[in-house]
Amino acid sequence: MSRVRFEGTESYVATPDLIVAVNAAVALERPLLIKGEPGTGKSVLAHEVARALGAPLIEWHVKSTTKAQHGLYEYDAVRRLRDGQLGDPAVHDVANYIVRGKLWEAFDSDVRPVLLIDEVDKADIEFPNDLLLELDRMEFWVHETRTTVRARQRPIVIVTSNNEKELPDAFLRRCFFHWIRFPDPETMAKIVKTHFPGLKKQLLHEALTSFYELRETPGLTKRPTTSELIDWIKLLVVEDIDPVTLRSRDGKTTLPPLAGALLKNEQDVHLFERLAFLHRRQTS
Incomplete structure (x- = not known):
């Protein structure tokens, strides 16, 4: 894997410690967990890293109802039932009803992408833990098609948190952590x-x-x-x-x-x- 380095951009003033954190996470191939009060540029960082490295950006904005499975894929059984009632031949291939999530999109990218998992602390406390296996192994199993999706290359993962709730220790152990201080x-x-x-x-x-x-x-x-x-x-x-x-x-x-x-x-x-x-x- 070619070595990439983030040095900031003309439109984003990155402090030396933030630059070190980004490059350390990339070198360790671990998610970069960014915390800090709102308005300190946590989410914007992913955009600027992608721009600086010439990488595609894939954004997964977490909500209170978001589950880890949403990032992998969803099976649209309702649409398949409707198509079956209408006699659509597509119903014979279950793959036609698999909706890819953001993690699948990142795994399937031809170019090493930057994956932003934004505001991870908005979801249920189990959400980060439910992603541990997929982020570690860079693969997951699709039950409906009985196939394994493997990452073509390991994405650069940036996770943001507004510190609204504590994240599980198991998840924290797998991340490189950085707190963005409010600018002086x-x-x-x-x-x-x-x-x-x-x-x-x-x-x-x-x-x-x-x-x-x-x-x-x-x-x-x-x-x-x-x-x-x-x-x-x-x-x-x-x-x-x-x-x-x-x-x-x-x-x-x-x-x-x-x-x-x-x-x-x-x-x-x-x-x-x-x-x-x-x-x-x-x-x-």
Whole structure:
């Protein structure tokens, strides 16, 4: 197998420790388990790894109702029954009613793919364990056709989790783990510049200062993420907001302009309203 290395892309600022984690998982031929708070680029990482390596990307978005079997295949017995009632000759070959899942699609790829198993912790606690055998052996048995599906080459598997529930130890042992830390201001500035190359330094500085002040407000129920910062800066540019406006506000008691791009629930808006009220009482 040819050795491949991920070094980041022009549109994705990967920290050195993240680059090491991706390449370690590829070298070990183990799934890369990525955790981190929402908005830190966990899912986007798979897209960028696929782009950097010139590999096809296969995405399996996990839901609360997702079962491991869905990733292998599903047998459409209802359609076969209906076709039988209509006299369709296709009913004589059960293979016509096998619907391939994302794992089968990855196993059958002519080119080594990147398989994203997104938000694995949304499913039932047994979901990760039910995939252990297939991810270890890179094969599975199709009962209806009595055939074995084997991977043409081992896909690069990236698994994301929002840490909503603990994952089984047996699954964790088979993964290479990496926690994506929320970007510090220096890294965040690089991320913003990839989206807004011509952004004025003063606006970038004031926007990041306001953003981190808001994130650090005690009692905030949902801290704004990187994607929300990008949306906010886009609005600041579109509305031609003067950076002085951001600098002049009291970051601990008042909201920045267009704050609806950053705060997404009424509890946090009310928090700032109370802080502003208390601030006025103290200064009056």
